[in-house]
Each structure stands twice: as structure tokens, then as C-alpha cells.
Amino acid sequence: MGDERGGAWRARRSAAERRSAVRSLLRLWPYVRPLAPRLFGSMAVAVGASCMALLIPLVLKWTVDGPVAHRDPGGVWLGGGLVLLLGLLEAGLFGLRRWLTARPMAALEARMRADLYRHLQRLPVAFHDRWGSGQLLSRATGDLQILRMFLAFPLVFLVVNSATILVGFTILLTQRWTLGLILLVPAVPLIVLCTYFMGQYSLASRRAQDQIGDLTTLVEESALGIRIIKAFGRHRSQGQAFRRAAHALLGTELRKARLLAEVWLLVTAVPDVALGVALVIGAVQVSDGQLSAGTLVAFLSTALALRWPIESLGWLLSMSSESATAADRYFEVMDTELPPDHTAGPDAVSRAGDGIRFTGVQFRYPDAPDGTPDLLAGLDLHIPTGQTLALVGATGSGKTSLTALIPRLYEATGGRITLDGMDIARLPKERLRAMVSTAFEEPTLFSASVRDNVLMGAEQAGEADLRWALQTAQCGFVHELPQGVDTQVGEQGLSLSGGQRQRLALARAVVGRPRFLVLDDPLSALDVHTEALVEGALREVLATTTALVVAHRPSTVLLADRVALLSGGRIAAVGTHHQLLAECREYRQLMSGDADDRSAA
Numbered sequence: 001m002g003d004e005r006g007g008a009w010r011a012r013r014s015a016a017e018r019r020s021a022v023r024s025l026l027r028l029w030p031y032v033r034p035l036a037p038r039l040f041g042s043m044a045v046a047v048g049a050s051c052m053a054l055l056i057p058l059v060l061k062w063t064v065d066g067p068v069a070h071r072d073p074g075g076v077w078l079g080g081g082l083v084l085l086l087g088l089l090e091a092g093l094f095g096l097r098r099w100l101t102a103r104p105m106a107a108l109e110a111r112m113r114a115d116l117y118r119h120l121q122r123l124p125v126a127f128h129d130r131w132g133s134g135q136l137l138s139r140a141t142g143d144l145q146i147l148r149m150f151l152a153f154p155l156v157f158l159v160v161n162s163a164t165i166l167v168g169f170t171i172l173l174t175q176r177w178t179l180g181l182i183l184l185v186p187a188v189p190l191i192v193l194c195t196y197f198m199g200q201y202s203l204a205s206r207r208a209q210d211q212i213g214d215l216t217t218l219v220e221e222s223a224l225g226i227r228i229i230k231a232f233g234r235h236r237s238q239g240q241a242f243r244r245a246a247h248a249l250l251g252t253e254l255r256k257a258r259l260l261a262e263v264w265l266l267v268t269a270v271p272d273v274a275l276g277v278a279l280v281i282g283a284v285q286v287s288d289g290q291l292s293a294g295t296l297v298a299f300l301s302t303a304l305a306l307r308w309p310i311e312s313l314g315w316l317l318s319m320s321s322e323s324a325t326a327a328d329r330y331f332e333v334m335d336t337e338l339p340p341d342h343t344a345g346p347d348a349v350s351r352a353g354d355g356i357r358f359t360g361v362q363f364r365y366p367d368a369p370d371g372t373p374d375l376l377a378g379l380d381l382h383i384p385t386g387q388t389l390a391l392v393g394a395t396g397s398g399k400t401s402l403t404a405l406i407p408r409l410y411e412a413t414g415g416r417i418t419l420d421g422m423d424i425a426r427l428p429k430e431r432l433r434a435m436v437s438t439a440f441e442e443p444t445l446f447s448a449s450v451r452d453n454v455l456m457g458a459e460q461a462g463e464a465d466l467r468w469a470l471q472t473a474q475c476g477f478v479h480e481l482p483q484g485v486d487t488q489v490g491e492q493g494l495s496l497s498g499g500q501r502q503r504l505a506l507a508r509a510v511v512g513r514p515r516f517l518v519l520d521d522p523l524s525a526l527d528v529h530t531e532a533l534v535e536g537a538l539r540e541v542l543a544t545t546t547a548l549v550v551a552h553r554p555s556t557v558l559l560a561d562r563v564a565l566l567s568g569g570r571i572a573a574v575g576t577h578h579q580l581l582a583e584c585r586e587y588r589q590l591m592s593g594d595a596d597d598r599s600a601a
């Protein structure tokens with residue numbers, strides 16, 4: 001992925017790094033709110049389960065100081081039975097907690113993913129130009145999985161373990177406050193050190209999650225570009241690029257592991273040292289007769305029961321930090337505002353018969369370098385209803401960009417484009433795109449059947465339209481495919497030839513018999529014989545619609561009533577093919593060779 005492309009999300013990332021983890025996680029509240037009763041219920045159940053565990057030492061104390069001291073076997077059995085009952089209750093409550101959260105959390109993940117997908121679909125093409133696909137893919141998969149797991153497990157246990165620690169220390173202090181304090185005092189430096197480590201961990205986890213996104217982009221590009229890689233023997237350089245990215249990720253993951261190990265060492269070693277000191281002092285007190293053996297057993301059992309809640313804090317905090325990063329990455333996409341989609345206003349009144357009209361249209365790509373001139377600089381062009389206009393221009397003159405403005409894949413930066421008098425900027429996009437159909441230079445097919453790929457072109461189209469569109473685009477080859485029109489064409493239609501894909505894309509563009517048709521060099525991949533057949537059928541379609549056809553070859557130009565030459569961001573000349581050949585030197589140069597022969601004929 002290019003550096004400029006990554007710049008946008010990296011800038012957002014540094015902003016996110018400054019945001020607090022709690023604030024990032026609180027943004028999940030709208031999604032969590034409907035599940036709040038279950039979530040809080042599961043927390044309460046888990047706190048109950050942990051309290052059962054904390055009651056066990058108290059039963060032990062009663063058993064040691066009572067029945068054991070007084071040699072009462074019945075009392076010992078009762079104590080043992082109580083411990084067993086508390087253990088069973090604890091296990092049952094933890095099972096209930098899992099049941100309460102598992103399904104709703106999976107539903108929450110699905111809802112967040114659906115929202116992200118919907119938003120990505122509505123974001124403009126300019127957004128997708130800027131973001132690496134792997135960055136979006138990793139947000140839609142890995143990050144959402146991290147968030148689900150956080151809500152189902154670390155969040156609950158952060159609350160439960162904090163409550164357990166609070167209750168546990170209260171019990172410890174009430175049993176023997178001096179010994180309790182020995183355990184409590186190290187908590188202060190522990191909290192300070194953990195906060196520092198968590199800050200560092202949060203930065204590392206953000207870096208790791210972004211690097212996963214970069215790596216995903218690389219893998220995706222390698223899979224899609226496998227033919228180029230093989231044809232040019234670029235395995236080694238691609239492999240090196242992959243290893244570099246994987247190595248960078250490995251480095252970040254190792255740093256995370258180091259930080260986690262340091263936190264783990266602190267939260268394990270410091271309480272253990274304190275426990276050792278308390279044990280020695282407690283044992284001395286028991287031998288001096290200042291403390292009962294039962295109280296020391298209960299004290300130590302309670303302290304040991306608190307070991308896991310304390311030790312797990314480091315791990316839970318690290319998962320929370322990763323989840324805060326995942327939330328930031330999710331909302332970076334969700335916060336990207338959609339361009340306004342106006343409803344029909346006074347300008348959207350139809351003036352039937354006006355066709356397609358460009359008035360003073362200006363355009364530059366949002367990421368065009370400063371100081372470069374506008375790609376389209378005050379362009380005027382009119383295609384009356386029912387006519388076909390061929391757009392010709394040198395490579396890079398902006399033909400494709402101009403066609404992308406009509407369905408508003410990009411927004412013009414100045415001027416007006418009207419369809420039958422309706423300003424497209426004031427038309428709801430859904431209505432606009434029902435009026436305009438497009439076939440792009442690079443035909444994209446989806447992993448679906450031929451039928452679905454073609455019918456995607458129009459919502460209302462049926463079987464008869466499908467047959468007609470396939471016939472018009474000379475797609476007879478589909479009937480020879482194993483399942484005819486129901487054959488799956490595979491990812492990006494790679495199982496078909498370039499010319500077959502182009503014809504299917506053309507069928508998709510015409511299937512809805514659109515009022516306005518925009519075709520970007522639609523016959524470039526066809527052989528001369530097939531091209532002649534498609535042209536013949538296409539003429540009939542073009543006669544019933546208003547069309548703009550980008551043309552590189554005279555044969556395509558001859559489909560049109562008139563030709564416009566795009567040069568220097570404006571329409572430099574308009575006329576018939578023969579007029580322009582006679583009058584316009586630039587056009588003659590563009591159409592040289594074959595064109596001269598045809599015009600002469």
C-alpha cells in the first residue's frame with residue numbers, strides 16, 4: 001500500500017493514540033445498551049460465583065477451629081459438605097454467566113459488522129481510493145472479534161475481579177488488619193507501574209493491529225495479482241515484501257509479549273512476596289497464641305483465593321487496551337461522514353428531451369497534489385436525448401474521470417451536470433443510479449452466477465430482459481458453460497476470458513434498458529469479428545437511449561452520432577467523425593492509421 005494512501009488512517013491513528021481507553025470503549029455503549037440487562041446480569045452472577053469461592057475459606061476456618069479442634073467427625077463432614085456445595089454453586093453460576101452472554105455477544109458482533117459493511121458501501125469511491133482494503137478487512141473481522149470477546153469476558157471479569165478483590169481485602173482486614181495491611185500496601189506502587197506499562201502496551205497494540213491490516217492488504221494484493229507475480233517471476237520480491245511486513249508485526253508482537261511478561265511478573269511476584277511475609281508473621285503470632293490456627297488458615301485461604309483475580313488483572317487490562325484500539329479502528333471508519341445525498345429540490349424538475357448536459361464542470365481528485373491544474377477545467381458538453389456521443393482524448397486526459405461524474409462516483413468540484421434538466425447533485429443517488437447505467441473499462445464480476453452478475457444491473461429486470469441483454473452483448477458463450485446462466489463465474493470472474501467478462505459487463509449495463517448509458521471503451525477486449533457483432537446489436541440499444549461512450553478506436557467512435565475531443569480539461573472540438581478528421585489535427589493524430597483508411601473509404 002502506498003504511503004500517501006496509508007497517510008490518512010495513520011493520521012487518525014495518532015489522534016486515537018491520545019484518546020483514553022475508557023473513552024474509546026464507552027463508544028460501544030449504543031451497541032451494548034440493548035444487551036445491558038444480560039450483561040449486568042452476567043456480571044452479578046459472576047460476582048456471586050466469586051463470592052462463593054470466598055466463602056470457602058470462612059467454612060474452612062469454622063471447620064478447623066470448631067469440629068477439627070473438638071474432634072467432632074459429624075461437624076467435619078458438615079464442613080466438607082458445605083465446601084462441596086459452595087464449589088458446585090460457583091461452577092453452576094459461572095456456567096449461567098456464559099449462557100447469558102454467549103449468544104447476545106455473537107449477535108452484537110454481527111450487528112456491528114453489518115453496520116460497518118453498510119457504511120463502507122455508502123462511503124464514496126474517494127474514501128476507498130485512500131484506504132487499503134486489508135485495513136478495512138481487518139477491521140471488519142479481527143477487530144470486531146476482539147470487541148466481542150472483550151464484552152463477553154475481560155469486561156465482565158474486570159468488574160468481577162475488582163469486586164472480588166474489594167470483598168476479599170475487606171475479609172482479610174476484618175480477620176487480622178495488621179496482616180491485611182501487609183498485603184494491601186504493595187498495591188500502590190503496583191498500580192503506578194501497571195498504569196505505565198498499560199500506556200506502552202496500548203501503543204504497541206495499536207501498531208500491531210495496523211500492521212495486521214497492512215499484511216492483509218499485501219496478502220490480498222498477492223492473491224489478486226498472482227498472474228502478474230508469476231508472469232514476471234516476482235515471487236522473490238513479493239516474498240521479501242511479505243517477510244518485511246510479517247517481521248515488523250513479529251517485532252511488535254514480541255514487544256507486546258515483553259510488556260505483558262513484565263506486568264505479569266509484577267502482579268505475580270509482588271503479592272507473593274507480601275503473602276510470604278504475612279505467612280511468616282502469622283505463623284509467629286499463632287505460635288505465640290495471639291492468633292488462632294483457624295484464622296490463619298482462613299486468612300491464607302482468602303489471600304490465595306485472591307491470587308487469580310489479582311494476577312489476571314494484568315492480562316485483563318492488556319485485553320482491554322487491545323479492545324480500546326479495536327474500538328478506535330472501528331469508529332475511525334464509522335466516523336467518516338457520508339457526503340450529503342440531497343432529496344429532489346426545485347432544480348430536480350425534469351425537462352424531458354434535454355439529455356445529458358455538462359455546464360462549466362470542474363473536477364480534481366481529492367488527493368491530487370497541490371498546485372496541479374484541475375483535471376476538468378470548466379467543461380461544457382451537451383448530448384441531446386436519443387443521441388450517442390463518443391468521447392475521445394489522449395491517455396490520461398480525464399475521460400474515465402468524466403464518466404465517473406455522471407453516476408456521482410466522484411463529485412464534480414464545480415459546475416453542473418444535468419440529466420433531462422435535473423441537476424444530478426440534487427437527485428437522490430438511488431434515483432440517479434436507477435436512471436444511469438455504466439460499464440467500466442475494467443469489467444468486474446462478482447463470485448456469483450452469470451444470471452446474478454447480469455441482473456445486478458437493474459432491480460426490476462426478469463428472465464426476458466436477461467436473455468435480451470445476453471443476446472445484445474453477444475454473450476452466447478454462457479450457454480456453453482456447465483450450468484448455463486447459473487454457472488458461478490468465480491472471484492472477479494477470473495474463470496472467464498477478458499472479452500467474455502467485458503461482454504457480461506456490457507450485458508449488465510444494458511439489461512435495465514436505462515435512460516442514460518455510460519460506456520467506458522466497452523469493446524476494447526473483443527476480436528474484430530465479435531466486435532462487429534456486438535456493435536450491430538449495440539446500435540439498436542443506443543438508438544433507444546442517451547449515451548456517452550469513451551472510445552479509443554475508430555470502430556467504437558463510429559457507433560456514435562457525434563464525437564467530442566477532450567483536451568486540456570475542456571472539450572476542444574465536437575462534430576461527426578468525418579468532420580473532426582477533416583478539421584481537427586489533434587483528433588486526426590489520435591485516430592491515425594486505421595481511422596484515415598475508414599474515412600477515406
Ligand SMILES: Nc1ncnc2c1ncn2[C@@H]1O[C@H](COP(=O)(O)OP(=O)(O)OP(=O)(O)O)[C@@H](O)[C@H]1O
Pocket residue numbers: 129365367368375393394395396397398399400401402
Ligand atoms: N482515483 C484517482 N485518484 C487520483 N488521481 C486519479 C485517480 N484516477 C485517475 N487519476 C488521475 O487522473 C488522470 C486522468 O485519469 P483518467 O483515468 O480519467 O484518464 P483517461 O482519459 O480515462 O485515460 P485512459 O485513456 O488511459 O483510460 C490521470 O492523470 C490519473 O493519474
